[in-house]
Amino acid sequence: MKNEPTYNMLEGFDIEAFRNDLIEWFRAEQRILPWRENQDPYRVWVSEIMLQQTRVDTVIPYFQNFLEKFPTPQALAYAEEQEVLKAWEGLGYYSRARNLQTAVREVVESYDGKVPNNEKELGSLKGVGPYTRGAILSIAYDLPSPAVDGNVMRVLSRILMIEEDIAKPATRKIFESLIRELISKEDPSAFNQGLMELGALVCTPKSPSCLLCPVRSHCRAFHQGKETELPIKSSKKKQKRLSYMTLVLKDQEGRYVVEQRPDTGLLANLWQFPMVPMQQVDREKVQDWVKDHYGLDIDLLNTVDHIKHTFSHVIWDMEVVTASASGELQSKVARFAAKEELEELPFPVSHQKVHKHL
DNA sequence: AACTCGGGGCT
DNA sequence: AGCCCAGAGTT
Numbered sequence: 001m002k003n004e005p006t007y008n009m010l011e012g013f014d015i016e017a018f019r020n021d022l023i024e025w026f027r028a029e030q031r032i033l034p035w036r037e038n039q040d041p042y043r044v045w046v047s048e049i050m051l052q053q054t055r056v057d058t059v060i061p062y063f064q065n066f067l068e069k070f071p072t073p074q075a076l077a078y079a080e081e082q083e084v085l086k087a088w089e090g091l092g093y094y095s096r097a098r099n100l101q102t103a104v105r106e107v108v109e110s111y112d113g114k115v116p117n118n119e120k121e122l123g124s125l126k127g128v129g130p131y132t133r134g135a136i137l138s139i140a141y142d143l144p145s146p147a148v149d150g151n152v153m154r155v156l157s158r159i160l161m162i163e164e165d166i167a168k169p170a171t172r173k174i175f176e177s178l179i180r181e182l183i184s185k186e187d188p189s190a191f192n193q194g195l196m197e198l199g200a201l202v203c204t205p206k207s208p209s210c211l212l213c214p215v216r217s218h219c220r221a222f223h224q225g226k227e228t229e230l231p232i233k234s235s236k237k238k239q240k241r242l243s244y245m246t247l248v249l250k251d252q253e254g255r256y257v258v259e260q261r262p263d264t265g266l267l268a269n270l271w272q273f274p275m276v277p278m279q280q281v282d283r284e285k286v287q288d289w290v291k292d293h294y295g296l297d298i299d300l301l302n303t304v305d306h307i308k309h310t311f312s313h314v315i316w317d318m319e320v321v322t323a324s325a326s327g328e329l330q331s332k333v334a335r336f337a338a339k340e341e342l343e344e345l346p347f348p349v350s351h352q353k354v355h356k357h358l
Numbered sequence: 359a360a361c362t363c364g365g366g367g368c369t
Numbered sequence: 370a371g372c373c374c375a376g377a378g379t380t
Contacts, residue, residue, distance in 0.1 A: 051375040058366065058374090092364025095378075129377045149375045169359065172376095196375050205373060206369070235371085266363065310370095311364060349365065362379075368372080 006177045009160050018159075018218045019184045019191060025214035026194030029201070031056075034063055041115035041140035042073050042104075048135045049100050049127060053093060056200065062091050073115070076101055077108040085269060085346035094270060094346075099127030117141045130176070135192065144188040146179035148172050151199025152192075157231035158203060158221035167234045239315045244275040245286060246307075246318045248357050249298060249325045251336060256358060257294065257325060258342065259334035266311070271345040273354050274334070275318070295330030298323045304357045309350040320354055 030036070033056065035047035046066060050059045066087050070076035076084070081101060088097035103125035107115055115136065116122040123133040134147035153166045153175050160178070164171045184191040202209050210222050221227040249257040258271050274294065281289045290298050305320040329336060337345070339358060347355070 048375065053363090053374055053376060054365080055367075055374055090365075092366085093376085095363065096376090099377080127377065131376055135375065147375075150373075151375065193375085200375080233372095238371085268363090309365095311362095313362060360380085363377090366374095369370100 006174065006181065009162065009178065010181060013160070014218065015182055018215055019182065021215050021218070022194040022198070023184060023187055023190045026190050026197055029214075030193065030197055031201075034060060034067075039140050041117075041136060043067065044136055044140040045115055045128075045132075046100070048132045048139075049096050050091065052096060052132070054091065058091070062088070073104045073107050073113045077105045081269065082344075082346065086344070089346045090349055090352070092349075094267060094348075096127060098269070102126040103128060115140070117143070119145065130172070138183075138188040138192045142187075142189055144180075144183045144185050146176045146183060147192045147196075148175045148179060149196060151196045151203075152179070154205065154231050155195055155199045155203045158208070158227050159215065159219045161220040161224070161226070161230070163230070163232050165234050166231045167236070239310065239313055241315045241317060243278040243317045244319070245278055245281075246320045246351075246354055247274045247276065247290070247298070248304070248320060248322045248354065249274060249290075249296070250322070251325045253336075255336040255338050256342070257296070257329065257334055258337050258345065259331065261333075266314070267348045269346075270348050271342075272347065272351045278319075293331065294334055295328055296325045297327045298325050305354075307350065307353050309353075316350060318350065318354075320357055322357065 035043050047059070047063055050063055069083070069087055070079060079101070081098065084097050084101050085094060088094055106125060107113060111121070116125070117137065119133060119137065122128055122136060123130070131147055131149050134145040137143040137145035138147055153172070156162065156175055156178060157166065162174070164174060198213070198215070202213050208227050210216050210219070210227055213219065213222070216222050219227070221230050247257070257274055259274060261267050261270050261272060263269050274290070276286050276289055286300065287298055290296055301322040301324065303319055303321050307318040307320060309316045309318065342355070
């Protein structure tokens with residue numbers, strides 16, 4: 001099945017009528033969104049990066065703010081990374097922001113600030129994968145390039161009754177080659193966006209509104225009453241739990257200890273309050289651990305909160321403990337900061353929840 | 359191919 | 370609690 005030519009899946013499918021119905025619906029019903037104001041490739045690019053694994057409603061305010069702060073590729077290229085992460089604070093998947101800046105710097109240096117309009121150069125930019133590449137080429141440049149995201153796989157798996165596991169990386173390629181045959185050459189932008197808009201508004205995961213669907217006459221799953229059985233998706237394994245004592249460490253002058261996380265891995269380069277890994281450290285030896293890692297003498301005061309924070313693949317259980325600190329801070333990544341200084345630093349949401357105990 | 363990487367809104 | 374979201378990079 002995997003290597004079966006995709007034209008077999010399109011046998012008896014009225015491609016032309018499907019295209020027209022989809023595009024006509026999109027032109028009439030599309031939402032008004034900030035990144036649809038024009039076709040500026042930089043704006044399209046920023047929006048597509050923000051929209052990766054992130055809902056439209058969540059992205060809108062971030063997009064507005066980001067474009068006010070960094071209106072052009074040059075503005076973003078010359079900005080401080082901390083400033084970029086601050087604009088991304090709370091949006092998640094922070095490597096998107098760092099990769100976007102890396103890529104924009106490449107565009108400014110190598111392409112005179114112009115976003116490439118071909119698969120090779122565009123796809124080689126950091127953070128621009130097959131989906132984002134296709135989205136930019138079709139939406140900003142009107143080129144017939146597939147942009148297969150979760151919406152497109154769900155919608156198309158129903159319309160064409162495709163029962164491949166969409167969780168498998170190889171499955172995306174099946175949909176890409178199908179889209180290459182289906183896509184409108186006259187308006188690839190409306191076609192690609194139409195599929196995604198349909199997935200967002202009509203052909204939703206749990207209970208699709210088939211009676212409102214502009215292409216239901218083309219939908220094999222609907223005709224067989226199997227629309228809720230598709231797409232097929234294997235489930236992922238559950239998260240590991242990690243337990244931390246999170247310290248609100250205050251010195252005599254009322255400043256707090258904060259530290260920057262490493263430049264790779266989870267929440268790379270973001271800031272946080274000190275976290276004692278309680279799987280490795282005995283409760284009685286927390287003071288020793290802090291002395292070892294920060295050079296500080298501390299007195300534990302009160303437990304003021306318990307925070308459970310769920311990531312994609314891990315769960316943090318954070319016990320928030322206030323403490324007083326004295327001595328010389330010895331750490332390459334930690335520093336003392338007054339309350340007002342903290343506002344300049346990017347914190348993950350888990351540690352924003354700690355802020356209120358300051 | 360499997361794993362890592364956030365956060366929020368639904369069910 | 371699990372699923373999903375306009376996915377990409379790393380291993």
